[in-house]
Amino acid sequence: MKNFKFKIGGKDYEATVAPKEGSNEVEVTVNGKAYTVEVEHTASKAAAPVARPAVSAAAPAPKAGSAQTIKAPLPGNITKVLVSAGQSVKAGEVLLTMEAMKMENNVVAEFDCTVKNVIVKEGQSVNGGDNLVEVESTAAPVAAPSPAATPAPKAAPTPAAAPAPAPSAGAKTVNAPLPGNIVKIACTVGQQVAAGDVLVVMEAMKMENNIVADNAGTVKAILVQQGSTVQSGDPLVEIA
Numbered sequence: 251m252k253n254f255k256f257k258i259g260g261k262d263y264e265a266t267v268a269p270k271e272g273s274n275e276v277e278v279t280v281n282g283k284a285y286t287v288e289v290e291h292t293a294s295k296a297a298a299p300v301a302r303p304a305v306s307a308a309a310p311a312p313k314a315g316s317a318q319t320i321k322a323p324l325p326g327n328i329t330k331v332l333v334s335a336g337q338s339v340k341a342g343e344v345l346l347t348m349e350a351m352k353m354e355n356n357v358v359a360e361f362d363c364t365v366k367n368v369i370v371k372e373g374q375s376v377n378g379g380d381n382l383v384e385v386e387s388t389a390a391p392v393a394a395p396s397p398a399a400t401p402a403p404k405a406a407p408t409p410a411a412a413p414a415p416a417p418s419a420g421a422k423t424v425n426a427p428l429p430g431n432i433v434k435i436a437c438t439v440g441q442q443v444a445a446g447d448v449l450v451v452m453e454a455m456k457m458e459n460n461i462v463a464d465n466a467g468t469v470k471a472i473l474v475q476q477g478s479t480v481q482s483g484d485p486l487v488e489i490a
Contacts, residue, residue, distance in 0.1 A: 253265070261375070263280055265281075267428060269429060280378070312361065312389070314387050316387045317385070319381050319385075320383045320384075325377045326349055326376060327349045328372055329347050329349050330346060332344050334365065337365045338362075339385075343359050344356045345357050345365075354460040356457060357457055364385065364388055370382050424486050426452065426461070428482055432450055432475065432479075432486075437487065438469065440468065441468070442468055445462075448460045449463055449486065461487075468490055471487070472488075
């Protein structure tokens with residue numbers, strides 16, 4: 251279980267995150283109110299961690315013309331709105347950024363769409379489940395596969411990563427705050443970083459989360475790879 255304390259719009263929040271054994275859900279409790287959140291994993295329970303699935307493996311987009319409202323997955327504060335009504339966006343493009351649980355989270359479009367209405371403003375505080383953006387799908391229907399097509403052979407499973415080395419004397423390890431998938435490494439060994447610099451980007455709870463340095467220092471070791479699946483508390487980067 252991980253405990254967090256943070257402040258949004260001048261209001262104090264306390265949150266705990268506890269994975270549920272035997273499932274892909276975590277129990278998130280914010281100021282005494284519990285939320286059950288489903289976390290998408292790229293591997294089965296018995297399989298070793300594998301690379302992030304291709305976009306084609308994602309759930310099919312809604313039918314063109316279908317309306318959908320994107321909601322806040324957690325309580326937080328809207329720090330940046332990047333779209334406006336009438337704008338066309340592609341799957342994976344960032345719609346807005348919100349700060350939650352000491353992380354900057356990118357809320358992205360899950361399919362090609364047109365923005366119909368932006369419900370929130372920069373600086374606004376929201377609760378889990380609040381409406382953020384209304385969109386209308388523009389995704390074309392996916393063609394059925396040809397029956398004559400021969401499936402490509404399955405690639406050999408990626409071997410499990412070796413155990414991370416113990417932190418060097420005087421070094422500080424930045425850990426994963428939630429289970430997720432590493433989608434980008436934004437630093438290199440030997441790089442000088444300042445407090446607040448982005449070290450890695452991880453996908454969790456259907457959001458891209460920027461994991462930042464808590465203090466200035468030098469990157470001594472990067473303990474994960476792009477595509478790695480991590481659990482809450484796993485070490486990510488070592489800074490001295």
